[in-house]
Amino acid sequence: MVRRNESNAIISKKVARRQQKQYEWERFKKRIKGADKELLQKQLGRCLGRVFLYAFLLVIAIYFASYVKNQFFENTEAGVLPASSLVYSGSSQDDVASLNSGELANSSDKGLIKSSKVLVVVDPGHGGRDPGTCYDPEKLYEKDIVLDMSFKLKAYLEEEGIEVLMTRTTDVELDESVVEDLAKRVAIANSRNATVFVSVHVNSEKDKSFKGTQVFYCGTEPINGLSSARFSEIMRDEFDENNKIPYDGRGKKDFKVLRETNMPAVLIETAFISNSRDRELLKSQDFRNEIMKSSAKGVIRAIQEMGAKKINDQWTID
């Protein structure tokens, strides 16, 4: 019995040891599982944290990029045009660089002109803290050149009895924000029901070989019988006829001042300040007079196509 008992005791010790091992193994596994879970949770947390951080940074980057693009676009709109892909050289080539999706949406807003009295809004680009494009060695600024030119255009039109309103008459910006500045120019023309809108600018390009006068428009739908595209053709013809103007082409461009004005509108890039020949032209009063005289002729032809007539020294549209 003793032997048997001893044997039993040995067996139960073995069983107990096995159970103990089993128990420890289970505990060990639980511990490992727990540790894995914690580790997994930590890693997941870290990973999610990173995802949120990257998403946040991405949103900031997109917002910043769109802000920069907006600012650049509006600056570009106001003068420094990448001429190469937008403008066709020579007057024989007509339409058109690119369609823009905003145009159709905007075209329906452009109603008939309510006021029958002709009013031309002349918009000298830039001003104040915004010099536009410039030629530093001679302190030659677009904002000054186009203001002088715009006064000439105003004078030529007034000589013919046409009422003119300028968006600025001094060296000022219309708003601290470039976008708002342009919006105010548009608002001046729209709120006064202007008959046509003419924005005057100076061009610039890294490639100094670019030269010549260019005309831009946006809308192709007729407003009171005249589309902006047709208006730009009329201007082209006038520039082309005057051999003192180095006419280079016209193009379609989605500029704010062209897109959002409710009347036929053109933007004249009078010459390239970056080109030495054009720069001399821009400095000369002769050229400034010639190009604005031709612009005035173009404006008169344009409003005539809209049905404007001069009766008792006043231009009106029936």
Ligand SMILES: [Zn+2]
């Ligand atoms: Zn400009």
